[in-house]
Amino acid sequence: MIQKDIDSLLQKIKKEYQVFAPIRKKGASFIEKIENGKTVDYSGAIPFDSWKFLFFPTQEILLNENFKEPKVNYPKICAWGMNVLDLKALGLLDLVFEDDPYYQKRRQNTLAVGLSAGAPSRENFEDFKIFSLNLEENVLEHVPFDIFLEKMKDGKFLIYSGSQKGQRILEKNKIRDYENIQFAGLIQEEGPDKRMLELQQKMKKSFNNKVWDELDKICLACGKCSIVCPTCFCYDISDEVLAKNEVKRLRKWGNCFYPEFTEIAGGFDFTDTVKKKIHFWYEHKFVRIPKEYKVPGCVSCMRCFKVCPVAINIIEVLKKLDKSSPARKK
Amino acid sequence: MKNFYLPEAAKIIEVVREAPNVKWFKVRFVNKKIQQNFHFWHGQFAMVGLPGYDEAPFDICSNPLRSTEYIEFTIRKVGRLTSRLVQLQKGDLLWIRGPFGRGWPSLFKLPKKNLLVVGGGCGFVPLRSVIEEAAEQLSSERQLQVFYGCRNTEELLFENRYKDWQKKGVKLNVIFSEEKPRNKTVYGAPCSYGLVTKLFDEVEIIKNASAFLCGPPVMFKFVLKKLKEKKFADQDIYLSLERKMDCGIGICQHCACGEIYICKDGPVFNYAEIKNIPNIF
Ligand SMILES: Cc1cc2nc3c(=O)[nH]c(=O)nc-3n(C[C@H](O)[C@H](O)[C@H](O)COP(=O)(O)OP(=O)(O)OC[C@H]3O[C@@H](n4cnc5c(N)ncnc54)[C@H](O)[C@@H]3O)c2cc1C
Ligand code: SF4
Ligand code: SF4
Ligand code: FES
Numbered sequence: 001m002i003q004k005d006i007d008s009l010l011q012k013i014k015k016e017y018q019v020f021a022p023i024r025k026k027g028a029s030f031i032e033k034i035e036n037g038k039t040v041d042y043s044g045a046i047p048f049d050s051w052k053f054l055f056f057p058t059q060e061i062l063l064n065e066n067f068k069e070p071k072v073n074y075p076k077i078c079a080w081g082m083n084v085l086d087l088k089a090l091g092l093l094d095l096v097f098e099d100d101p102y103y104q105k106r107r108q109n110t111l112a113v114g115l116s117a118g119a120p121s122r123e124n125f126e127d128f129k130i131f132s133l134n135l136e137e138n139v140l141e142h143v144p145f146d147i148f149l150e151k152m153k154d155g156k157f158l159i160y161s162g163s164q165k166g167q168r169i170l171e172k173n174k175i176r177d178y179e180n181i182q183f184a185g186l187i188q189e190e191g192p193d194k195r196m197l198e199l200q201q202k203m204k205k206s207f208n209n210k211v212w213d214e215l216d217k218i219c220l221a222c223g224k225c226s227i228v229c230p231t232c233f234c235y236d237i238s239d240e241v242l243a244k245n246e247v248k249r250l251r252k253w254g255n256c257f258y259p260e261f262t263e264i265a266g267g268f269d270f271t272d273t274v275k276k277k278i279h280f281w282y283e284h285k286f287v288r289i290p291k292e293y294k295v296p297g298c299v300s301c302m303r304c305f306k307v308c309p310v311a312i313n314i315i316e317v318l319k320k321l322d323k324s325s326p327a328r329k330k
Numbered sequence: 331m332k333n334f335y336l337p338e339a340a341k342i343i344e345v346v347r348e349a350p351n352v353k354w355f356k357v358r359f360v361n362k363k364i365q366q367n368f369h370f371w372h373g374q375f376a377m378v379g380l381p382g383y384d385e386a387p388f389d390i391c392s393n394p395l396r397s398t399e400y401i402e403f404t405i406r407k408v409g410r411l412t413s414r415l416v417q418l419q420k421g422d423l424l425w426i427r428g429p430f431g432r433g434w435p436s437l438f439k440l441p442k443k444n445l446l447v448v449g450g451g452c453g454f455v456p457l458r459s460v461i462e463e464a465a466e467q468l469s470s471e472r473q474l475q476v477f478y479g480c481r482n483t484e485e486l487l488f489e490n491r492y493k494d495w496q497k498k499g500v501k502l503n504v505i506f507s508e509e510k511p512r513n514k515t516v517y518g519a520p521c522s523y524g525l526v527t528k529l530f531d532e533v534e535i536i537k538n539a540s541a542f543l544c545g546p547p548v549m550f551k552f553v554l555k556k557l558k559e560k561k562f563a564d565q566d567i568y569l570s571l572e573r574k575m576d577c578g579i580g581i582c583q584h585c586a587c588g589e590i591y592i593c594k595d596g597p598v599f600n601y602a603e604i605k606n607i608p609n610i611f
Pocket of ligand 1: 263386389405411455571575576
């Protein structure tokens with residue numbers, strides 16, 4: 001497959017789906033709805049923002065004015081060009097919202113098209129490597145996708161299908177030269193990542209570690225990291241009275257750095273310091289998510305570091321935690 | 331796929347003003363089938379809301395053995411939702427989803443035969459369902475002692491239930507922190523003056539008991555100390571914790587602490603299980 005074939009596949013998909021893809025602007029990549037396939041960034045660079053808003057909108061109606069689930073025509077959306085890390089994050093959201101009817105209905109109408117281009121995203125693997133993440137042979141078996149495009153050094157593409165939906169689209173577009181990959185769950189055959197499990201134990205006992213006191217002094221609790229993070233999914237539920245006295249119950253993205261996230265009546269706040277807030281954020285990623293889903297709550301995309309006004313680097317924080325902990329027991 | 335966010339309407343069939351800012355409600359689901367199939371475990375909570383006022387967690391404080399007929403809530407006015415809730419009258423609707431969470435353990439599965447219940451202030455609410463149920467299951471073999479700390483007689487909760495509980499064998503003691511009682515008893519229950527911990531020195535504690543606690547975080551600290559003095563093992567102590575809750579099903583993260591969710595893994599916890607989690611109280 002050459003670029004021209006990929007462009008023509010995209011054009012065909014665009015007839016049925018609203019396509020969102022990374023677009024290069026001012027030196028960074030942003031995910032936008034595309035009108036013209038020519039503007040898509042195939043470099044493999046990790047976009048500034050994450051794809052989660054397509055699967056988990058910033059705001060959605062849980063209950064309509066009759067306090068019933070609203071009838072929604074979920075739009076057909078194609079996420080075109082998701083890298084492997086972002087597909088891992090999507091796999092996590094799929095698990096978290098497994099029993100969520102709103103998520104699942106929306107998800108059924110999405111098409112996830114993966115992309116790997118080797119070079120630029122290698123920056124993340126090599127500079128920031130934390131988990132055993134690399135494009136090993138079987139990595140595609142452990143991420144969800146419908147179609148995956150692997151861009152080779154010579155500019156040609158290899159094509160994979162990861163679902164019946166993906167396969168049907170490829171067939172319909174007379175693409176025969178592809179490989180079928182069967183999704184085998186997020187967890188590798190060897191079982192949950194060992195480094196993740198070690199880190200989980202360390203995190204659990206780390207509240208008195210001076211790392212958090214250091215972060216307490218520099219973190220602004222602005223919450224930008226959580227907004228761009230593809231694995232942050234917490235939310236608030238609240239009612240909104242709309243124009244004609246119609247009340248709707250909404251679910252909106254939450255942010256554990258914001259005031260009131262853990263505050264109860266009378267003003268008592270369980271995370272009343274920056275130290276407690278940032279610790280709570282790390283705990284979610286490295287203690288609670290591994291406990292519930294057996295996968296790391298961080299896919300090491302480094303979006304949080306790139307967006308952070310005071311350049312807090314999650315990998316450096318984890319390294320410090322690792323070093324300052326007492327020697328491993330057992 | 332079941333939609334956990336979909337509330338069911340319930341009609342208020344009885345209201346009692348329990349204290350200046352506290353109302354007790356007996357409610358029944360509008361849909362009869364829902365009521366007939368409704369089961370909860372003592373100590374579980376429900377998300378109760380009103381259109382336009384959001385929803386919040388409230389303990390179901392009625393006797394679980396009557397769950398298919400009605401359920402009860404006791405609500406203290408503290409903010410926007412609760413201010414509206416306490417204005418509701420007989421015949422008004424509430425919107426309920428649940429029950430959620432893990433409640434108090436089954437009395438029949440506890441290694442200790444007897445039960446000591448210690449409640450402070452509004453923390454007495456989640457203990458009521460266990461008292462109501464246990465009171466029906468007492469014998470010479472199984473005894474129930476209740477310590478209830480309250481500010482003053484005006485704030486007293488469930489006083490119309492004391493005689494019935496005592497008749498069924500419950501040993502109830504009330505203690506007021508802000509008012510010296512004029513009589514030795516209040517609504518039939520022996521009463522005194524001081525903090526709830528003082529009862530541990532005034533009254534003989536039942537032997538061979540597990541302890542169930544609920545109250546403000548400071549109360550936990552001091553009651554736990556007393557229980558340790560009385561040689562209660564950590565694993566025989568259970569507490570019901572409070573957090574902000576939005577989803578009630580362990581996803582939204584508002585109630586998280588360490589590796590647990592108060593909404594899903596609790597709100598009732600064994601003390602041994604949580605005592606090492608930083609910031610748990
Ligand atoms: C498991 C559990 C059981 C509870 N049982 C009872 C009960 O039986 N009776 C009773 O009177 N109260 C109970 N509470 C406390 C009750 O949920 C709060 O009083 C209520 O949320 C206050 O809402 P508000 O809108 O009136 O207050 P506001 O202060 O206006 O609330 C603003 C927001 O904060 C949240 N919030 C505030 N305080 C709490 C809190 N303590 N817990 C959880 N969320 C909170 C609410 O979701 C609300 O959206 C319980 C809390 C928990 C966690
Ligand atoms: S982006 Fe940086 S400063 Fe802002 S909350 Fe996150 S870690 Fe703190
Ligand atoms: S590197 Fe940062 S933004 Fe990326 S998944 Fe991990 S925590 Fe989220
Ligand atoms: S209330 Fe949402 S996780 Fe507990």
